[in-house]
Amino acid sequence: MIQHNSVQKVIDAARIEEIVRDYVDLKNRGSNLTGLCPFHKEKTPSFSVSPSKNIYKCFGCGKAGGAVDFIMEIEQYSFVEAIRFLAKKYQIELEEKELTQQDRAEELEIQAFNIINQWAQEYYKNKLWNSQEGKNIGLEYFKERGFLDATLEKFGIGFAADTPSAFTQESIQKGYNIDYLKKLGLTNSHELDFFRNRIIFPLYNQTGKVIGFAGRVMGSEVKIAKYINSPESTVYKKSKTLFGLHLAKNEIRKQNNCYLVEGYTDVMSLNQAGIENVVASSGTALTEDQIHLLKRHTHTVTILYDGDNAGIKAAERGIELIVKEGLNVYVALIPDKEDPDSFIKKHGYEGFQKFLNTEVKDFILFKIQLLHQESLNDPVKRSGVIQEIVQIIAKIEDTVKRSLYLQNAAKILQLPESTLIESCNNYIRENLKNKSFAEKRKTLANDEKIIEDQKEIGFKKQNQTFLETGDEIHEKELVRILMLAGNNPWKNTEFTVAHYIIENVVDILEYFDNPFYAMLVQDVLNKIQKNESVNFNYFVNHPTKHVTNLAIEFSTFPYIYSENWESKYGIFLNKKSNGTDYIDDEIETVIKHLKFRKFNKVIQNLDKQISENPNSEDVIELIKAREEIKKIKNKLFQEVWKIES
Ligand SMILES: [Zn+2]
Incomplete structure (x- = not known):
């Protein structure tokens, strides 16, 4: 594990223009450098590098970030x-x-696990191709279903014979540790083989290492499970594995789309037919970890499911998660009781493409239509359906997307859009309230982990501010100052602006409206407690993409200034061209405004405690505290609006 200060050293040393030059031919244009974007196809340059801000931004595809981000993206x-x-x-x-x-x-x-899994895969593969049983039962099964040898090779398919302990015996003979064989689930507690008389599908991680196996039983014994999987181990976690991803990931990126199917053989069939951007979630609903895996490669998922009711149900499971994670979801239902495997074998690549061209639908609209039709003549059911639809839309965090869906839903349901918007906003408020503050920021407590794991721990896209409240405007302004000017000295002292801000807001942090901003302040607080400094570079190269995005937004988008805001919120909105030269007065004013607002909340909270326990022993203390805070608040009020007392 890399030490924190080492990470910061690298971030501070990395010059964006030097790094980008290794991949892009850059030309000077004013204070910036421009070139052809390496992330999307273009003929005229819209990719821009700012050496002074140490960031890149493409005005064509919108990709932007710092040096670390550039390398993550391109490599x-x-x-x-x-x-x-x-x-x-x-x-x-x-x-x-x-x-x-x-x-x-x-x-x-x-x-050791990796070595044993590798050995087991070779063992089973050898049995499929070279043993009589493997050829007669295993190969025959696949041949009958139209699979080519090359496809079986590609997926590393194998066969486990119907013998009690042939694999275990041979493994021990070769010197493999029996405890490890048991831990991997290849051998059971009686030292017998776990996989017997089964076709073996190796499970790979996304870099292509074998991490476990799935076995499909041959013959028609009714009493045993059709499919069994290796148990979870330190190398295999079911919820973090997508079948076929190691073969599909490049094509997923190229096509910017991933087909999601149910079965292993569905993946193999489509791959064999030339559709390579396909994975299976192995029969379970998509998990959050699987979605994160996919999101590294694309933001579009097309679910291909059987057209019967079970298929529709399956498509619904996990859908809320996908929507919440900001993926675009499409669905195509395979007709006539077929599955993707049988369909593509019947209709071929071209027939399949034709089917996709006409049948792929936006999942949310598809679901709205479905629910609408079900409830057409049933007013009671209809109001339930409307609520259900609004709930799904409320989970979409992208405000533009959300309003588009609300528009479309209003059309389909023949309702005024305003009704849906109002009810959607209610859900959003509810959702926010239901999350405890501790829950919102607990994942940040251990920021070591953030460095170790670039998955978006904690932040999870919570930066999209819907219904920006007056409080949130101030919280955002505070974060803006922390990011752009946090490392500046505070009033000729040895302290920084970040020190000053943290000291002033640490007590009101739990009253922040926007959990994302609260987490960012907490992040800075953790750094300061460790005597580490934070500068703009730190945020722009943050392991969490949403932090990077916010930093870029602050540093590149000119603030839209509203005169009204200065009097209403005391926010000066960065009128100067260079965002980093805040003056101390501005910073003080923002903090005072924020504190004033939050003290109102503290007082409300105390009021509630006092009225709920009027006879408790603490009540006198609570009243005292309330009066103290009122006094400070009044003083702040006079300062903020420059009223002489
Ligand atoms: Zn681009």
Whole structure:
């Protein structure tokens, strides 16, 4: 694990123009450099690099970020991989945290697991191609279903014979540790083979390492499960695995779309027919981790399911998660009791494409239509349906998308749009309220983890501010100052602006309306407590993409200034061209406004406690506290609006 200060050293050393130049031919244009965007096809340059801000931004496809982000994007690296890559380029030695005894044992175990899984795959594969049983039963099964040898090779398919312990015996003979065989579930507790008389589908992680197996039983024994999977281990987590992703990921990126199917053979069939951007969630509903895996490669998912009712139900499971994660979801229902496997074999590549061209529908609109038709002549059902639809739309965090869906839903349901908007906003408020503050920011407590894991822990797209309240406007302004000017000295002291801000807002942090802003302030607080500084570079190269985006937004988009805001909110909105030269007065004013608002909430909270427990022993203390805060609030009021007392 890389030490924090090493990470910051790399981030501070990395010059965006030097890094981009390795991939893009850049030309000077004013204070910026421009070139052809490496992330989308274009003939005239819309890709811009700002050496002074140390960021890049493409005005064509919208991609933007800092040096670390650029490397992550172009090399498809994780955050940690990008840091290692840049450290090498800038010859910075990374200080690694020492592994504990336990870490080391775990690492050894993982190595052993990988070796054994590799061996098991070769063993089963060999049985499929070279044993009589494998050829007669296994190969025959696939041949009958039209699979080519090359496809079986590609997916590493194997066969487990119907013998009690042939695999286990041979493994022990070869010197593999029986405890590891048991832990991987290849051998059961009686030291017999786990997979018997089954076709073996190896399960790979996204880099193509075998991490486990699924076995489909041959013959028609009714009493045993058709499919069994390896148990979870340190290398295999079912919820984090998508079948076929290691083969599909490049094509998913190229097509900017991923087909999602139910079965292993569906994936294999489509792949064989030339449709390679396809994965299966292995029969379960999509999990959050699987969605994050997909999101690394595309934001569009097309679900292909059987057209019967079960298929529709299956498509609904997990849909809320996908919507919430901001993916575009389409659906196509395979007709005539077919599945993707049988359909493509019957109709071929072209027939399949034709089907997709006409049958792919926006999932949310599809669902609205479906619910609408079901409830046409049933007023009671209809009001339930409207609520259900609004609930789904409320989960969409992108405000533009959300309003588009509301428009369309109003048309389909023949209702005034305003009714839907109002009811949607109610859901959004409810959702926000139901999350406890602790829940909203608990994931940030351990910011070590953020560095180690570039998945978007904690922030999870919560930066989209809907219904921006007056409080949120101030919270955002505070974050803007922290990001752009946090590292500036505070009034000729040895402290920074960030120190000053944190000291002033730490007590009111739990009253923040917007959990994302609260988490960002908490993040800075954690840094300061460790005596680490935060500068603009830190945010623009943050492992969480949403933090990067916000930093870019602050530094590149001119603020739309409203005179009204200055008198109403005391926000000066960065009138100067360079966002970093805030003056101390402005910062003080923003903090005072925010505190004034939050103290109102503190007082309300105390009022509630007092009225709920009028006879408790603490009530006198609570009243005292309330009066104290009222006094401070009144003083703030006079300061904020410059009223002489
Ligand atoms: Zn671009």
